[in-house]
Amino acid sequence: MSKIDKLAIVTGASRGIGLALVKSLIALEYKVVGCSRNPELCDYKHQRFQLDKVDLADLSQLEAWITKLKTNASIDLLIHNVGVGFFAPLEELNWKQINSMITLHLTVPMLLTNSLLRELKKSEGRLIFIGSVAGTKISPWGSVYGATKAGLIHFGREVFQELRKSGVKVTNIIPDMTDTEFYKDLTFDVDEDPKAYILDSCVSQAIENILSQREGTIISEIVIQPEKFKIRKK
Numbered sequence: 001m002s003k004i005d006k007l008a009i010v011t012g013a014s015r016g017i018g019l020a021l022v023k024s025l026i027a028l029e030y031k032v033v034g035c036s037r038n039p040e041l042c043d044y045k046h047q048r049f050q051l052d053k054v055d056l057a058d059l060s061q062l063e064a065w066i067t068k069l070k071t072n073a074s075i076d077l078l079i080h081n082v083g084v085g086f087f088a089p090l091e092e093l094n095w096k097q098i099n100s101m102i103t104l105h106l107t108v109p110m111l112l113t114n115s116l117l118r119e120l121k122k123s124e125g126r127l128i129f130i131g132s133v134a135g136t137k138i139s140p141w142g143s144v145y146g147a148t149k150a151g152l153i154h155f156g157r158e159v160f161q162e163l164r165k166s167g168v169k170v171t172n173i174i175p176d177m178t179d180t181e182f183y184k185d186l187t188f189d190v191d192e193d194p195k196a197y198i199l200d201s202c203v204s205q206a207i208e209n210i211l212s213q214r215e216g217t218i219i220s221e222i223v224i225q226p227e228k229f230k231i232r233k234k
Contacts, residue, residue: 006123007075009116010034011108012082013051014042016180017130020200021079022049024208030077035065056082056108057100066115075119079207080109080152081130087141087186098144105148110155117168124167128207129156133176133225160220169218171210175203176225191230198226 008025012018013034019042025032026046035054036042042051054065069075082104086097113127120127134142135149153172160170179197183189190197202224210219 005074006030006077007072008032008077008079009069009075010079010081011056011112012036014039016182017175017178017200017203018079018081019044020204021081021207024204025077028208028211033069033072035082057103059103059107059111062108062111066112069116070119072119074123075116076123076125077128077211078112078116078120078125079128079130080112082108083130083132083149083182085142085145085182085186087139087145087188089141090143093144101144101148105145106151106155109152113159120168121163121166124169126169126171126211127156127159127163128171128173128210129153130203131156131172131174133174133223136174136223157221160218171219172221173203173206173210174221174223176223177231178203187234189232189234191228191232193228193230196226196228196230198224 008030010018010021010032013022014036022032022034026048031048033050033052035052035056037055039051039053052065054061056062084100084104086093086101109129129152131153132149134146135153139146153174156170156172163170175198177190177197178200179190180200206222206224213219
């Protein structure tokens with residue numbers, strides 16, 4: 001099967017890291033189906049890119065989207081990228097914020113993987129989880145965000161071991177602070193020093209590296225960090 005016949009699924013595909021991944025996959029001649037709550041905000045168009053309007057926090061919409069995805073002849077790559085972050089002392093987070101992070105970082109990837117695994121086994125495809133360095137260390141005011149990202153990383157490691165004999169290749173990508181709109185509504189942002197953050201293209205380049213490996217070789221985990229550690233408070 002040529003790459004142009006292969007289908008990639010990307011959650012959270014309308015901007016930031018997700019959109020960078022879409023563009024790289026299009027350049028690699030994949031057909032890409034993505035999802036977003038607000039697809040109208042994405043100005044990128046391509047004949048091989050389909051962006052569906054789906055609020056993944058609504059599990060009924062997730063279920064309907066999965067049913068739609070299963071009508072494709074083959075699913076070759078599933079990238080779990082969707083995410084949301086709320087940072088504050090634990091008692092100041094509301095239930096909606098906590099539930100949103102748990103749902104998008106844990107429930108959705110687990111349900112989506114569970115539902116599409118037969119298709120991925122059939123194509124001997126790939127699963128990629130976009131985690132966060134926040135899930136590997138203690139992050140001030142990031143108790144729930146860090147815990148859910150840690151859970152996602154561990155889920156990816158478990159699935160990697162479970163699927164090693166199935167032909168499905170599994171990778172965790174763990175980026176540090178990335179210069180995207182993620183921080184737009186937060187109290188902090190990336191520092192002005194370009195050596196203190198990574199770009200969304202750094203993550204998409206990692207995907208290209210993963211997909212270019214010889215048959216039988218799996219890069220199971222990649223951590224991408226800037227040279228310096230700095231953040232800018234707003």
